[in-house]
Amino acid sequence: MRAFRKSTHLSRQLLATSGLRYSSTAAQTTKSLTSVLIANRGEIALRVGRTAAEYGIRTTTLYTDPDARSQHAVSSPYAINLGDPSAYLDGDRIIQIAKEQGCQGIHPGYGFIDLNPVEREPSLRKKMYRSRADLHRPTMAGNRVYGKQEELTRDSESKDIMTKAGVPCIPGYHGTEQDPEYLKTEAAKIGYPVLLKAVKGGGGKGMRIVNTEHEFFDQLASAKSEARNSFGDEVMLVEKYITTPRHIEVQVFADKHGNCVALGERDCSIQRRHQKILEESPAPHLKEDIRQDIWEKARQAALAVGYEGAGTVEFIFDNDTGEFFFMEMNTRLQVEHPVTEMVTGEDLVRWQLIVAEGGRLPLTQEQIEQRIAERGHAIEARIYAENPDMNFIPDSGLLLHLRTPTPTPTVRIDSGFIAGDEVSSHYDPMISKLIVQGPTRDAAIQKLKSALEEYEVAGPITNIEFIKRMCVSSDFVAGDVETGYIQKHHAELFTPQPPAPEVYAQAALGLGLQEISSAHGNPFSGPPVTAIGFGSGTNFQQRDFNLVGTPADGKGEPTTTLVTLRQTAPAQFDITVSGKTYENVTSTFSPTTNTLTSFFPHTRLNTTFICYSDRLTLFQSGRQYRLQLAMPEWTKKALGVKEMKNSVLAPMPCKVLRVEVHEGEEVKMGQALVVIESMKMETVIRSPVDGVVKRVVHGKGDLCKAGTELVEFEEKEEL
Template identity: 35%
Template sequence: MNNPITSLLVANRGEIALRIFKTAEAMGLDTVAVHSEADSRAPFVRQADTAINIGPAEAEKSYLDIGKIITAARTSGANAIHPGYGFLSENTDLAAACEQANLRFIGPPASAIAAMGSKSAAKALMDQAGVPLVPGYHGDDQSLDVFQDEAERIGYPLLIKASAGGGGKGMRIVRDPAELQPQLEAARREARASFGDPKLLLERYLETPRHVEVQILFDQHGKGVYLFDRDCSVQRRHQKIIEEAPAPGIPDAVRRAMGEAAVRCGEAVGYVGAGTVEFLYEPENHEFFFMEMNTRLQVEHPVTEMVTGLDLVEWQIRVANGETLPWNQEDLTCRGHAMEARIYAEDPDNGFLPQTGRLHTLQEPAESDSVRVDSGVCQGLEITPWYDPMLAKVIAYGDDRDQARINLIEALNRYHTDGVVLNTDYVSRVLHHGAFARADLTTRFVEIHGDVLAQPLFSVWARKHLSLVAWLDNVGAFTHTDDRDVWSILRNFRIGDSHWQPFELDLGAVRYHGHYQITEVGIDYGRLEVRMEDAESIVRWRRMTDGALEVRLSGRRIRLAGTGRGDEVAVFADAATWKARVNHPEVAQGAVADETELAAPMHGRVTALLCQPGDTVRAGQALLTMEAMKMEHTLKAGFDGTVEALHCQKDGNVEAAQVLITLGRAED
């Protein structure tokens, strides 16, 4: 295959497909998307030059069907296939099928994928290559007696792993010899069900290691380099939450030894293209041990791109075209620091359950020199239950680690959706945690700090106040004008006078009652007083250049925005999002039985007069409607009687507590 790549098919979906298309287009290549019926309206489908439907929503009948993918490449004229990550990215059959069909496979040869596909075989190979291994047993004899003998040699606690596994499947921690047999049986059942291979291995269990990985890149001519390292220690159930480059706090000599070991790993399997060698690192004694090799591009590759200035997808394509790597190891440098957060449609406060629904609103941070967003979604898109719930990645850069951390926090404060719950609140809790800020990292970070991380960014008290402010802003209460008819422009608020407005607030299944008054509004600032639960609070705000509010609440500065949909408002407070319903209670009776004057419950505008002086009315009869805060309110008679006087007119503005109608009793 000497012809250069001219058209690239991406055998994947979502944000990784879009990310690959971006580089391919910059290189002047035609792009081809394959998609399931469920993804027909997804952004990656619209972005490609050619899009081909390859089947139903079930991945087994579409994205995992190698025959359909090869056929799509031939039909579209593509002469190369990029597998992305996940799905078929580490599938030897796809790599072999590409070779048989005379298509370039953007990845390593099938032999390299196969060599690393079995954890046991890979560890034996790495042992021969002089790559440090965690003490363990990776043999073919799977009898209980052998496992018991090897467990005694390795020492407890130990870790059972599925040889063909990944993602935590078939993995068990054993701390006592009595637990070994039942845990082996359980792990074997799970390994067989998940991977079709019941083979297991044993390793010494490291209590508080870090997960550090090294990015490698090899050309087809045997030349390989390492592109430095990443720390991926913050994980939940073996799924990464935050990744960063370079890994903090590692001595230069250890960092270099780890990189050189990763290159030896690639050399041992005849690697080609971009790959990642994962290590367990023990900070106490600076030891590192080979864990596994991912023979594909990683989700977290952007942090490496940010600190090296290289486009890894570009170099994957160049390598597939037969180009030689132009650098020696000493030519490569690592500058600054980068962090990545994975944006998932999942609810951290409800067991991290995956979420589905429509993205009615989507707000993503603007990209800049310090912020990058690899997104796979758009506003209005339906999130289905068919695929991985990762929607996007937000990556931040800084001159040092703390600046990168702060930039990522600020970026997450600008990532919000209405319609689907995201994990941004939880990720922000991790970034704010003191241990994370100190780079006190371990793969057990979430377990160790679980109680603190379970606390939302905002208390119920704060959510109540922020919900009210977001709603008031959403309905225009904070709009400022120099017009003399200030009441009509300001939704009829009397600023600086003491007129408390009643409101009801629903958060979840709980309803709260209170009063507020806006005591100050300027062009880009304001002041609000709130009474709730017999306590008064003051909330100050200023308008930021992008239209959001910076709210000062109880000594804290909070970025706040919101969007209304129906009778709800989606509140966006820093990285947190929640739903609230706020309204002024409609006056059900207008006046109680012993009142003859019906007054406006709030500032507003009269929209309809339903009676005239002299009319006879009955209790509960609607007499007047008025509009306030984009809602209509009806004033009704509180008893049988006669309309004695009207003190307002249709389309006129009225103030809170202003008498609008005087009634006389029938007996009078």
């Protein structure tokens, strides 16, 4: 039984009378859309819903069990629970729900149905097309020839059609023969280096660069394995690999009346793991004649197949020669479409609605070019929950604190989360998209940097600090970009930036004021911190804190800094950080904003201070700092923490809140094993040694007596 949810407030908003979505050049030829199902989640579901609401279109959204409390689940008047986390990929069921809800169309957003290897087959497209269900509904001819959407033979066909249409294609093999020896022979004909790419791939998976024939078979096996596990299909194509490539794509739109326009290009060259991080428009240092040519080739690509709707024609641009080659066409709006919206001033979801209703495109090519000339430069940064220092591995968890830049006409945030939401491990870890616009590229970069300094996320690790470093990377500022930029500039982008002494001082002040506030019955928000060794707030005189800055990449020894905090008067302290003393520092904390304001002898500091268990997150002077509060030895003894060779025990009667490890996992000394709760206080139990987890004895929700075994492990022999 599907759960059914209704939001009366948004229902009234959606049913309110709105302005026309048609310009004078967009005469309506079919019945207007009044109801749409949004077959996606997160920020794109919210973004599509906003445009629909503006034009009085009723929306139905979908959510799964992990997304039951998500923003998109409560954003529209009707929301249907799909249940299983993977149900967003069930195209047949989504079409059935759309019919049951009386929806005239389905907006797929991006990803899921578009990228699902099962639902790429023509059957789903035909079902959606015949029922007028797919709002971006590209024509069947267009969908037939773009090989990424269907079978391998169609990919070869698409290249042939593009070549006949005058669109340059990168040299490569796109045939059906998949014998490894045959593929190696084709690679030799093309010339190394070559790119191996899964035909049904996406998101950078199933791709390998082969530099010499000696590594061909190993890389092929690796690419096939990844493709098979990710897409259920290991068919590969082989293409010439451009050694200094840029990823440049063109946003095209076509209607049923034969009109087709290019809404400018986007440079998406800053990538990790073949996935985009920064996108911008116009592309820097692109000669005007090449820009006009690449726009025209994109239009030719769409016209060659009778395309209709929103599409993105992707090209590989060779920095060395200035040549560009057709790569593929994505038959949908892309994640980065707001960049184009910023430089044209147009709502592309509105354009999709117009085309779906049979209208003409709102602007001509000449009008679009005039808009782009007037509106300067736009850049989008994808804000991900991920750890750049550990090869950008995804992170997840509760958003303990979230503060975004102030939106303006030139600063836009497309987000799917608010503070208190959880970034799920089931889905893509993108938290939001930050898009800025400026009169020039330099102005846009400066605006992006300033906006990022206002962006605060506590909980999961994010890539915000990394993007800040990108904004000051000299070659990026100069516009000298390529898809291998991050690897090429690794030393510059990943240089450690240790906290200043004032950061440690503010951390100690925050902890001290927290204790004093708690003693007077006004605790800070969030669970009280343990393992500090503080006594009663009425006796507060001097406290020592050992604050640890753990290397994000897990390499090297954690750095521990001793901070001594001595109260000399109400709200006044002397603070010593590694031997350096700041005298007569006055400090106050605002719980409503989590802001710690301190007056040091030489400056005033405003710091956002977030404390959760033994982890501290501080935002100060435009940077984020993550610290850990070390447990003093005498406090360990007071808590009764026992270190046995093969076990970690509960130090007190407690309830297990979370288990942070799994059986068979290798752990390091100090790594979190279990989070327990006792007397409404949380304590993180950490591993006393390096070892391998043999058994997790107690799970989430279990009640344990003091001395109960929590985790059993075997010490590594090399210790």
